[in-house]
Amino acid sequence: MVDNKHQWKAWLYLAPAIVLLLVFTVWPIINTLLMAFQNGYSANLALAGKTFSFGIENFRKVLSYKRFTDCLFNTMILCVATVPISTMLALLIAVALNSIKPLQRTLQTIFFLPYVTNSIAIGMVFAAMFNIIGLRPDGAMADTWGIINNVIMFFGGEPVNWMNAGSGYWPNIVVMVVYIVWNALPFKILVLLGGLQSINKQYYDAAKVDGTPRRRVFSKITVPLLSPMIAYVVITGFIGGFKEYSSIVGVFGETMGPVHDAGRLNTMVGFIYDSLNTRAHGTASAAALILFLIILAVTMVNLQVSKKRVHF
Amino acid sequence: MEKKNLTTMQARNMQDVTTASKIMGIIVKIGVYLFLGIMALIVLFPFYWMIISSLKTMDEYRQTIPTFFPKVIMWSNYVNAFNTANLGRLFANTLFVGVVSTGLSLVITVLSAFAFARLEFKGKDAMFGALLATMMIPGELFTITNYLTINNLQWMYTFQALIIPFLVSVFYIYLLRQNFLQIPNELYLAAKVDGTSDLKYLWKVMVPLAKPTLISITILKMMGAWNTYIWPKLVANDDAHQLITNGLRNAFTDASGQVNIPEQMAAVAIVSAPLFLVFLFLRKYIMAGVSRSGIKG
Numbered sequence: 216m217v218d219n220k221h222q223w224k225a226w227l228y229l230a231p232a233i234v235l236l237l238v239f240t241v242w243p244i245i246n247t248l249l250m251a252f253q254n255g256y257s258a259n260l261a262l263a264g265k266t267f268s269f270g271i272e273n274f275r276k277v278l279s280y281k282r283f284t285d286c287l288f289n290t291m292i293l294c295v296a297t298v299p300i301s302t303m304l305a306l307l308i309a310v311a312l313n314s315i316k317p318l319q320r321t322l323q324t325i326f327f328l329p330y331v332t333n334s335i336a337i338g339m340v341f342a343a344m345f346n347i348i349g350l351r352p353d354g355a356m357a358d359t360w361g362i363i364n365n366v367i368m369f370f371g372g373e374p375v376n377w378m379n380a381g382s383g384y385w386p387n388i389v390v391m392v393v394y395i396v397w398n399a400l401p402f403k404i405l406v407l408l409g410g411l412q413s414i415n416k417q418y419y420d421a422a423k424v425d426g427t428p429r430r431r432v433f434s435k436i437t438v439p440l441l442s443p444m445i446a447y448v449v450i451t452g453f454i455g456g457f458k459e460y461s462s463i464v465g466v467f468g469e470t471m472g473p474v475h476d477a478g479r480l481n482t483m484v485g486f487i488y489d490s491l492n493t494r495a496h497g498t499a500s501a502a503a504l505i506l507f508l509i510i511l512a513v514t515m516v517n518l519q520v521s522k523k524r525v526h527f
Numbered sequence: 528m529e530k531k532n533l534t535t536m537q538a539r540n541m542q543d544v545t546t547a548s549k550i551m552g553i554i555v556k557i558g559v560y561l562f563l564g565i566m567a568l569i570v571l572f573p574f575y576w577m578i579i580s581s582l583k584t585m586d587e588y589r590q591t592i593p594t595f596f597p598k599v600i601m602w603s604n605y606v607n608a609f610n611t612a613n614l615g616r617l618f619a620n621t622l623f624v625g626v627v628s629t630g631l632s633l634v635i636t637v638l639s640a641f642a643f644a645r646l647e648f649k650g651k652d653a654m655f656g657a658l659l660a661t662m663m664i665p666g667e668l669f670t671i672t673n674y675l676t677i678n679n680l681q682w683m684y685t686f687q688a689l690i691i692p693f694l695v696s697v698f699y700i701y702l703l704r705q706n707f708l709q710i711p712n713e714l715y716l717a718a719k720v721d722g723t724s725d726l727k728y729l730w731k732v733m734v735p736l737a738k739p740t741l742i743s744i745t746i747l748k749m750m751g752a753w754n755t756y757i758w759p760k761l762v763a764n765d766d767a768h769q770l771i772t773n774g775l776r777n778a779f780t781d782a783s784g785q786v787n788i789p790e791q792m793a794a795v796a797i798v799s800a801p802l803f804l805v806f807l808f809l810r811k812y813i814m815a816g817v818s819r820s821g822i823k824g
Contacts, residue, residue: 224725225648232639232695239692240661243672250671258675308566311559318560324810325567328574330817331806333754335772336795339779340577343788348589358589362576365593397570405814429555458665461756464776484667488757491674503668510665 247500256497273501282478283502286486292388293482294456297395302449304396305403310437312404313411323408330401338465341394345377345466354381378467380475387473387480395462399455403448410444411437446521453513457506460484483509577799581605581792588789601789608794612778613766621771625752628690629745636699636744641729643700644707645715655704658697670758677762688762689770693751699744706740707733743816746809753802771798 226233250256254272261267277283308326312319329337349358354376364374376382377390418440422432438445459482463471472479481489483506490499580588581604582597609615642648643655673692682688710733718728734741756772764773775798779791806813 222648225642225646225651228638228642228646231635232700235635235691235695236658236661236697238676239673239695240669242676243669244661244664246672246675247668304566308563311563314559315556315563322563322567326570327810327814328803328806329570331750331802331813333772333775333798333802335754335756335776336798337573337577339776339791339795340573343580343792344573344576346788348788358591359593360591362593397573400570402817405817454665458667464756468776484757487667487671488761491671491761496671496675499671503665503671507665507668511663 247503250496251500251504253497255495256500257494258496259494267497273497274505277498277501277505282481283486285479286481286483289388289480290457290459290482293391293395293459294453296388296392297399298449298452298456300392301396301399301403302445302452305400305407305448306441306445308400309404309407309411310433312408323404326404327401329398330405332398334398334462335465337398338394338462341390341397342378342466345390347374347376347379350376350379378473380473382473384479387467390466391463391480394466395456395459398462399452403452406448407441407444410441414440442521446517450514450517453517454510457510457513458484460488577792577796580789581608581796583789585787585789604789604793605797607787608790608797611790612774612794614771614774614794614797616766617769617771617774620768621752624686624689624770625749627686628694628752629748631690632694632696632699632748633741633744635694636696636703637729637734637741639695639700640703640707641725641733643704645712646725659701662697662701670761674761682762684763684765684768686763686768689759689768692758696748699748702744703737703740706737710736739812739815742809742812746805746813747816749805750802 250258251273252269252271253267254270256267256273257265312323312326315322344362345364346361347357347359347364348361351357357374360368360374361377363377368374375386377386414437418436419432422436427435463480463482463485467473467480470477471481471485483502487499487502487506490496490502579595579597582600582602583594583604584597584599584601587594587598643651677683677688677692682691714732715728718732723731752770754772755770756776759768759770759773763769769777775794779786779794
């Protein structure tokens with residue numbers, strides 16, 4: 216079957232993809248490694264004929280920047296907070312959806328809606344919901360407290376300065392966590408519900424015959440059989456979390472923080488792009504490789520944990 | 528006789544158990560619906576808030592006690608938003624980039640997937656494995672070099688800078704190859720016997736059979752153009768090439784001055800509307816595509 220004519224033809228079919236991949240995927244991988252290990256590399260200086268010595272100076276520099284460690288901290292906080300919350304909520308919603316018949320499809324559609332949105336656009340809506348307008352300097356009065364504060368005050372709580380001038384770090388983080396969880400739910404619900412619907416009904420029938428209580432059915436049948444799906448949404452959740460950037464731009468704008476403290480909520484990805492503006496291509500590449508290694512490590516750990524606990 | 532008694536007793540016991548569990552079941556059901564209802568309201572609330580805010584006057588928006596339905600409906604907010612953010616231009620740019628990149632991307636994906644699914648050549652498996660391996664690497668790692676490449680090609684502030692680097696998606700090739708593999712090889716061999724060319728067979732038989740996957744790819748690719756933010760900001764953030772997301776964020780970002788939030792929300796609603804319409808009509812394909820991809824946009 217394999218004759219020369221076919222060989223030639225196959226490569227012709229693949230040619231456009233291969234050419235584009237070589238330029239925009241393979242070369243970047245090689246070049247990033249090259250740039251990361253040349254001390255203080257900058258493409259503009261390299262073009263002018265400057266040479267750089269090989270070494271790990273870029274990595275040392277990146278890790279010593281407070282700006283970078285802050286970005287790393289923000290990214291970690293957002294990951295650690297949003298992945299468990301969104302996974303638990305999605306699991307509860309998926310199990311609830313799976314247990315009903317009427318309205319199931321309607322509700323399923325509603326829960327999927329946040330997915331078909333533009334994360335910058337809806338980020339602006341969340342900003343409007345948390346935003347205080349016309350806050351007096353003493354902080355006791357404002358024109359509009361924002362709908363979230365209105366709800367808090369309705370239940371007798373104190374309004375919080377979530378994201379305006381003078382707001383604290385943790386309120387800012389809460390805003391982001393709320394938005395990211397809202398945004399992350401649809402995909403997780405979709406995957407988990409798909410998993411639930413493929414579980415063989417016989418297990419549940421058997422449990423019913425034995426009179427197994429619901430809680431036990433959930434922990435001994437549903438969760439173990441769903442564990443590959445749970446592992447999947449947790450891993451993709453962490454990967455997405457480590458690449459968080461545009462949702463923060465959506466809520467806080469390109470200042471990546473409240474007006475009095477620009478860059479406060481910057482993330483790893485934001486750091487990499489900022490390095491492009493300062494033409495520090497060596498440090499940007501080093502930061503990108505560190506991001507890659509972190510994602511790889513998190514994925515490996517997750518897979519290891521799943522190996523022990525996931526029942527395939 | 529004794530045996531019969533026993534069974535009736537058992538039946539009676541069963542009946543008690545079933546009525547008890549029935550009541551329990553109803554309570555649980557109510558709880559489930561209550562929980563789902565509350566969660567659905569929370570999920571929908573931002574959309575509701577966007578729409579009613581977009582129809583208020585700025586004065587009404589600034590009231591200390593919020594209104595849950597605008598007193599005067601301000602359709603003019605939409606007109607102003609459309610003009611302030613120059614949305615017409617942004618729509619046209621985004622549509623152009625979306626359609627061209629989707630079209631080209633489909634052609635490349637179909638050709639490659641066909642080669643991997645049906646044709647035989649040396650190193651096929653090794654190459655396919657290598658392609659899949661690149662999916663592990665976060666896109667941010669490519670961005671720095673691609674930015675330099677675009678700069679060296681002198682493509683800054685052009686449409687090709689927005690289109691060409693993202694034409695090939697390994698994931699879409701993988702998806703379509705899986706679909707092509709399900710089509711029985713006998714069809715291909717029969718076509719060969721009839722003297723049908725590969726290209727004609729691909730176009731007349733395989734593409735129609737793989738239509739659902741192709742539609743999913745189209746939708747995801749268009750949504751990608753609609754939602755992309757970082758790359759356009761880096762390479763083509765001028766008026767002539769700006770895409771919708773970048774334009775939207777920049778038009779209303781004014782740290783010092785007053786932001787007219789109702790108008791801003793109107794712009795957000797205009798930008799969100801096409802996505803919702805597409806979703807409404809093509810829900811099945813979107814959900815199928817998304818559950819397999821795991822990547823937003």
